[in-house]
């Protein structure tokens with residue numbers, strides 16, 4: 001898989017520091033599972049955390065902490081064998097949410113040529129996560145976003161001003177970026193999308209955009 | 216946030232500090248003394264991280280216990296070619312912070328580290344470069360302009376969301392992001408000097 005579009009450096013740092021909410025974390029981790037280059041880049045970003053931890057002023061510990069810990073390790077059971085990773089078509093961070101295969105997604109038709117599957121989050125969050133199935137040749141109306149949006153292509157491809165996005169590519173966009181993706185002919189495009197806020201569109205544009213920007 | 220803390224640490228790196236990589240291999244062979252040495256060094260720092268992230272003392276102590284139980288249980292999976300011991304502990308602490316303080320799931324992080332363990336292809340050259348790499352990261356930190364270092368400190372150590380950093384510093388979100396990108400670029404440039 002040749003990946004042309006990667007995570008923004010600021011996103012790598014948010015991942016490394018633990019600042020992504022669940023919807024974005026799933027998209028980022030799914031891309032990481034597909035992209036060795038970004039996994040390496042994340043390791044770099046994590047090294048900053050290691051360096052800051054190393055260099056920080058230590059806090060006073062409860063004097064009993066060490067003994068408590070040593071007692072706990074003495075009582076600890078031998079390490080459990082690592083669980084065999086689940087194998088399937090989809091990377092683990094996404095498979096946890098939607099199962100092993102794209103074949104079994106419960107799609108709901110939301111517009112001609114467009115189906116959606118909304119993914120439930122563990123906690124209430126201001127972001128939402130969903131998958132879209134877009135038929136070959138369908139163009140998504142031009143739109144900006146109410147907040148940042150991240151789209152990861154799982155299968156098929158689309159093109160917009162930023163280029164061609166195929167499997168593994170991620171569009172990690174700021175709120176002010178406008179784009180008008182068009183799915184390539186030949187195969188549907190299936191993508192995973194996290195959006196930061198529910199976009200507030202109204203009128204005709206709003207109704208047109210409804211299927212694309214979330215719930 | 217003061218640059219001095221970072222500078223002092225680079226000078227002291229080889230004087231008083233134990234060889235953490237060697238400690239980790241002893242810990243993976245269930246060496247309690249090595250574990251104790253590692254805890255004495257990093258326990259109070261992990262606690263400091265949790266306090267900065269907004270935890271109460273007792274919660275911070277609890278999280279330190281959990282983090283070091285994970286260190287003990289997962290010692291086998293520490294791979295020097297993937298990063299410094301401090302980085303590995305930071306990532307375990309970050310995951311605990313996500314679970315305990317942010318009340319979210321850190322499972323996606325586990326999925327990625329599982330993948331890395333499976334794909335692990337120990338690269339001797341990378342392992343040799345490890346000490347050098349830690350120096351480069353320290354150098355990058357020292358050379359960062361204060362305005363960039365402050366932002367990454369707030370993100371990594373104080374657990375502030377990007378939007379909250381923007382609010383506290385009265386900066387547009389875009390400025391916070393671009394400073395993060397600049398800091399990352401500096402780090403990357405330093406790390407790539409090694410090759």
Ligand SMILES: [Zn+2]
Nearest residue numbers: 006007035038
């Ligand atoms: Zn990538």
